[in-house]
Amino acid sequence: MKKNYYIQDQIVQIREDHCNEFKGHKNISADNLPPHTKKKKTKYGSETTSRRAISRTLNSFLNTGNGGTVYLGILDNGKVNGITLTEYQKEHIELGLIDLFGRYKPPVKRHRYTVKFVQIYKDEKEAEECEKKNAENKNITELESNDYTPYTGPKTEHDLRSSKHCWCDKDAISSSNTGNEITSYIVEIKIYKWDHDGILDKNDGIGEYVNIHPIYEDEEGNSYFRREVSQISYNICDLERLARYETEKRCKDIIYNLEEDIKRLESLLKCETVEKKSS
Numbered sequence: 001m002k003k004n005y006y007i008q009d010q011i012v013q014i015r016e017d018h019c020n021e022f023k024g025h026k027n028i029s030a031d032n033l034p035p036h037t038k039k040k041k042t043k044y045g046s047e048t049t050s051r052r053a054i055s056r057t058l059n060s061f062l063n064t065g066n067g068g069t070v071y072l073g074i075l076d077n078g079k080v081n082g083i084t085l086t087e088y089q090k091e092h093i094e095l096g097l098i099d100l101f102g103r104y105k106p107p108v109k110r111h112r113y114t115v116k117f118v119q120i121y122k123d124e125k126e127a128e129e130c131e132k133k134n135a136e137n138k139n140i141t142e143l144e145s146n147d148y149t150p151y152t153g154p155k156t157e158h159d160l161r162s163s164k165h166c167w168c169d170k171d172a173i174s175s176s177n178t179g180n181e182i183t184s185y186i187v188e189i190k191i192y193k194w195d196h197d198g199i200l201d202k203n204d205g206i207g208e209y210v211n212i213h214p215i216y217e218d219e220e221g222n223s224y225f226r227r228e229v230s231q232i233s234y235n236i237c238d239l240e241r242l243a244r245y246e247t248e249k250r251c252k253d254i255i256y257n258l259e260e261d262i263k264r265l266e267s268l269l270k271c272e273t274v275e276k277k278s279s
């Protein structure tokens with residue numbers, strides 16, 4: 001069973017590939033990137049950026065249709081570094097994702113992604129003790145859940161489209177300055193694979209029968225595709241070629257299934273005729 005926690009500085013078993021990416025920061029959308037990390041012209045005329053928004057990877061996982069997971073707080077070499085987050089900052093990340101996917105064209109439906117905050121411990125011993133305590137606390141909260149009040153959204157609006165510190169970040173800094181220890185997490189943002197025939201994805205894609213996964217434009221109007229461990233931007237010709245290829249592939253599958261159905265029905269019919277004749 002997959003462990004529900006990480007150990008600080010450990011190297012994880014997962015590798016970066018077509019469906020896994022590690023990020024050392026939490027800049028969800030392009031407007032969260034600090035100005036110094038944005039495009040700069042070099043003396044050779046080419047443009048470089050030192051940091052890319054998480055949105056670009058999420059967009060590529062959606063557009064390939066196969067899904068994938070972005071791990072915030074794992075370094076490029078697979079080392080667990082972690083991101084310290086207060087409850088308010090966790091809420092900021094969740095709302096930031098909802099805001100981002102609402103700006104995609106078409107908007108991304110809520111069932112296509114999940115965000116999970118997985119705690120980091122300093123070693124296995126601490127992990128075992130804390131997980132045991134958490135499980136006990138969970139039982140208590142479940143028992144007391146009769147007086148549960150439903151979540152009604154943040155008390156103060158988070159500044160979701162800015163590169164500057166939000167009030168929740170300032171709150172975390174002052175809390176940490178007064179000696180409070182803030183919990184460290186790996187944030188797992190998972191995009192689910194497109195399911196042509198699934199109840200939730202049915203009739204939501206392109207083409208009435210083929211139901212191919214939608215191609216999403218990100219908050220800047222770009223569409224990315226995942227290739228091994230990087231993203232490439234597609235132009236309209238690339239998109240047309242891709243749509244043609246995927247439609248053909250999907251139709252082949254549908255035709256094959258229909259042919260198999262016909263064969264099965266024909267053999268059933270034959271059996272019935274033979275039975276009738278013999279009786």
Ligand SMILES: [Zn+2]
Binds near residue numbers: 089092159167168169
């Ligand atoms: Zn905030």
